[in-house]
Amino acid sequence: MNDPSPCLRLRSLARTLYRKGWMEGTAGNLSLMTEEGLYITASGCPKGSLSDLDILCIPLSESGSFLAGDRRPSAETSIHRILYRLFPETGAVLHVHTVEAALVSDLSGPELELPPLEVLKGLGIADPSTRPVLPVFENDLLVTDIAEKIGTRLPDPRYPLPALLIRHHGTTVWGRTLDDALRHLELAEFCFRVLVMKKSLDMK
Numbered sequence: 001m002n003d004p005s006p007c008l009r010l011r012s013l014a015r016t017l018y019r020k021g022w023m024e025g026t027a028g029n030l031s032l033m034t035e036e037g038l039y040i041t042a043s044g045c046p047k048g049s050l051s052d053l054d055i056l057c058i059p060l061s062e063s064g065s066f067l068a069g070d071r072r073p074s075a076e077t078s079i080h081r082i083l084y085r086l087f088p089e090t091g092a093v094l095h096v097h098t099v100e101a102a103l104v105s106d107l108s109g110p111e112l113e114l115p116p117l118e119v120l121k122g123l124g125i126a127d128p129s130t131r132p133v134l135p136v137f138e139n140d141l142l143v144t145d146i147a148e149k150i151g152t153r154l155p156d157p158r159y160p161l162p163a164l165l166i167r168h169h170g171t172t173v174w175g176r177t178l179d180d181a182l183r184h185l186e187l188a189e190f191c192f193r194v195l196v197m198k199k200s201l202d203m204k
């Protein structure tokens with residue numbers, strides 16, 4: 001059986017993440033690297049009901065501007081592009097807006113220390129007791145400025161996880177495959193939920 005098309009895979013994942021409440025409204029964006037180019041969700045489309053027309057194939061290079069009818073690539077395409085460049089093994093990038101990501105970004109400065117949980121092994125951390133940290137970037141109306149700041153801070157051995165946070169905004173993860181990136185997203189969000197619940201228990 002042939003593999004599903006990149007469009008179908010991204011549409012299906014967007015619907016799954018929308019149902020989890022991680023891509024409410026038109027929030028978030030997903031991309032998948034292929035030999036043809038970078039498949040990415042279009043800007044302003046409801047993620048629970050994407051059609052093939054809402055997935056665009058664009059060049060990785062920013063010089064290749066692209067329009068397909070009235071669709072434009074996600075406003076956050078520059079963040080996807082910089083991550084593919086910084087981490088050349090990357091085959092997929094996922095960006096979502098979750099309640100927990102917004103809350104934990106309030107608990108941190110430029111870095112967020114994760115709890116020493118077993119699930120960190122699924123994010124490539126052999127010893128979770130080392131308490132790895134995630135980089136936290138300030139939100140900016142100019143997304144290209146966020147992308148530029150990502151490019152100045154990453155890669156860095158201080159940040160071994162394939163994930164970052166944008167304050168009061170959301171989570172971005174990457175992986176060699178779409179399945180890897182989804183696993184990274186689920187595990188990072190699990191860590192955020194634990195942090196949020198711990199904070200709320202500490203306050204009682």
Ligand SMILES: [Zn+2]
Nearest residue numbers: 028076095170
């Ligand atoms: Zn966003």
